[in-house]
Ligand SMILES: Nc1ncnc2c1ncn2[C@@H]1O[C@H](COP(=O)(O)OP(=O)(O)OP(=O)(O)O)[C@@H](O)[C@H]1O
C-alpha cells in the first residue's frame with residue numbers, strides 16, 4: 001500500500017463524516033484546515049528520525065473509517081475493570097464519552113465536560129480549550145485527531161482541590177469490527193491541586209482497530225499529579241497517542257507507563273518543565289512478545305530553573321517482539337541548576353526479538369547535572385546458573401529473572417491493589433507463571 | 441558406597457584446557473578436601489560437576505550415585521542431591537532470598553516424591569536453620585545475596601545447604617573471607633551434615649577449616665591434575681612447605 005492511497009483513504013473517511021461533526025462553521029473550518037495540513041505533509045514515516053522504529057505499514061493497513069457505534073452494557077465492561085477502591089470512573093468507548101458507564105460525580109473539585117456536548121453548546125469554548133497541533137512530525141497524529149475531533153473529555157481540577165480516591169479514565173476500544181477512532185482529552189489541574197489519575201486501555205474484540213488519542217495536561221503551580229497508564233488492549237489493536245504536558249513552578253508529575261498489550265503501540269510524550277523547580281518522574285515498562293511492537297518516545301524540555309527529571313524505563317522483548325525507547329531530554333539555557341537522569345535498560349529474551357534504545361541529552365547550559373545510560377542485554381548466565389544449581393526449573397528461573405528485571409518499575413506504582421494487578425499482568429506474560437505467582 | 445567417581449576428566453573453558461585428566465573418588469561418609477594454588481582449576485572442577493555453562497568436557501567421565509552426571513542438566517543434578525556452595529555467590533536483586541529457599545526446597549521435595557511444605561512449616565524450618573547459622577533474619581527478605589557482605593554470602597550458602605541436606609556437597613572456598621566466629625559456625629554447619637550416607641568435598645586454601653572439619657582425604661590439584669593425595673597430614677605439610685615442591689614433582693613425572 002503506498003502513501004498516496006493512505007492519504008486518499010483518510011480524505012475519503014473525513015468526507016464521509018464531516019457533515020455529522022458538531023461545532024458549527026468555525027469547527028468545520030478548523031477540521032478542514034487540519035485535514036489539509038495532514039494531507040499536505042503526510043503521516044510520519046521511517047525516514048523521520050523520531051519515527052524510524054515504528055512499523056508504519058501496520059497503521060497504513062488499518063481501516064480509517066470509524067467502526068459503527070456500539071452500545072456497551074456495564075456487564076460487558078465489568079470483567080475489564082481494574083479493582084480500584086473508591087475510584088471515580090470515566091469511560092470513553094471508541095473515543096466517545098459514555099456517561100451511562102461513568103460515575104456522575106468525578107469527585108470534589110473535579111469538573112468533567114463531554115467534548116461532544118461542548119462542541120454543540122460552546123464551540124468557541126472548545127476552540128480555546130483544544131490546543132491546535134503544530135507542524136512538527138511528532139504532532140502529526142494529534143493533527144489528525146484534530147481533523148476528526150468529535151469526542152473526548154475535558155477534566156478540570158480546581159485550585160487546591162484534593163479529590164479523594166482515584167480518577168479512573170478507561171479507554172475502551174470495541175474492536176468488534178475494523179475501524180479508526182480519534183479522541184481528545186484535556187486535563188487542567190489547578191494550582192496546588194492533587195490528582196491521582198489511572199488511565200487504562202482495553203480492547204473488547206479482536207478486530208484490527210486503530211485508536212488515536214491526542215491528550216494534553218496543564219499542571220499549574222504547586223500541583224501534584226500521579227498518573228498511571230496501563231495499556232492492556234489485547235489482540236490486533238493499534239494505539240497511537242500524543243501526550244503534551246506542561247508543568248508550572250513547583251509542580252510535581254509522576255507517570256508510570258505500562259505497555260503490556262496490543263499489536264502496536266506508539267506513545268509520544270512531550271513534557272515541558274516550564275516553571276522553576278517543576279519536577280517529573282517517569283517510569284515505564286514495555287513487554288513485547290509474539291509479533292507485537294511498542295515504541296515509546298519521550299521528549300522532556302527543561303525551561304525553568306532548578307527543574308528536575310528522573311526517567312527510568314525498562315523493556316523486555318521475546319519471540320518476534322519489537323520494542324523501542326527513544327528519549328530526548330533538552331535543557332534550555334534558562335534552566336540553570338537543572339537535574340536530569342535517564343536510564344533505559346532492556347532485556348532481549350530471544351534472538352529474533354529486537355530492541356532499540358536511544359537516550360539523548362541536549363544541554364544548552366553549563367549549570368546542570370545530567371546522567372544517562374542505556375543497556376540492552378540478555379539474562380545473566382551466572383544468575384541463571386545459580387538458580388538452576390538450586391534445583392529450579394529453567395523456565396521458572398528465566399521467568400524469575402525477567403520479573404526481577406522490571407520489579408522496581410512495578411514497585412513504584414502508587415496503589416497496592418493496582419500494583420498487584422499490574423504485577424499479575426506482567427507475571428501472566430511470563431512462562432511458568434504459576435510458579436512465579438507462588439513466589440510473590 | 442561410591443558417591444562420586446571422576447575419571448580422567450579433561451575440561452576446556454574458552455580456548456584453554458583447564459582440567460587435564462582429573463581422577464577422584466568420593467565415598468559415602470567421607471569428607472574430602474581439595475587444595476591447590478590459585479588458578480589450578482578447583483572451581484572449574486566443582487563447576488563442571490554442578491553443570492556450570494561455558495565449560496566444555498573434552499573427555500573423561502563423572503559418575504554420581506551410579507549415574508552419568510555430565511549428561512544431566514544442572515537443575516537435575518541439584519534435585520538428585522548435589523549441592524554447590526559457590527566461591528562467589530552471585531547477587532540476584534529482585535528475587536527474594538526466602539522465596540528462593542522455598543522454591544528450591546520444594547523442587548527437591550517434589551523430585552523425591554515428598555509433599556511440598558506449607559508456608560508455616562517452611563518458615564519454622566528456616567527460622568531454626570537461620571538461628572543455627574547465627575544469621576540476621578532480615579537477610580531472608582532481601583534479594584538473593586543482594587548487598588550481603590562477603591561473610592553473609594558464605595553463610596547464606598551454608599544455610600541453603602543445611603536446608604537442602606544434599607547427598608554430595610561441593611564447598612568452593614566457603615571458608616574464605618570468614619571471620620573466626622563465622623568459620624566456626626560454617627564448620628558446625630558442615631559437621632552437622634556429615635553422615636554415613638552423604639559426602640562432602642571442600643575446596644580450601646587454609647588448614648584452619650580442616651581443624652574443625654577433619655577430612656578423610658586431602659587432594660592437591662595443580663596444573664589441572666590431582667598431583668598428590670593423602671590424609672589430613674598432607675594439609676599440614678602444605679601449610680609448612682607451600683606448593684612448589686609438588687610442582688617440581690609434576691614436572692618430573
Ligand atoms: N572462560 C575461560 N577462558 C579462559 N580461561 C579461563 C576461563 N575460565 C577460567 N579460566 C582460567 O582457568 C584457570 C582455573 O580457574 P579456576 O577458577 O578453576 O581456578 P581455582 O583453582 O578455583 O583458583 P582460585 O584458588 O583462585 O579460586 C584460571 O587460570 C582461570 O583464569
Ligand SMILES: [Mg+2]
Nearest residue numbers: 482483484527
Ligand atoms: Mg576457585
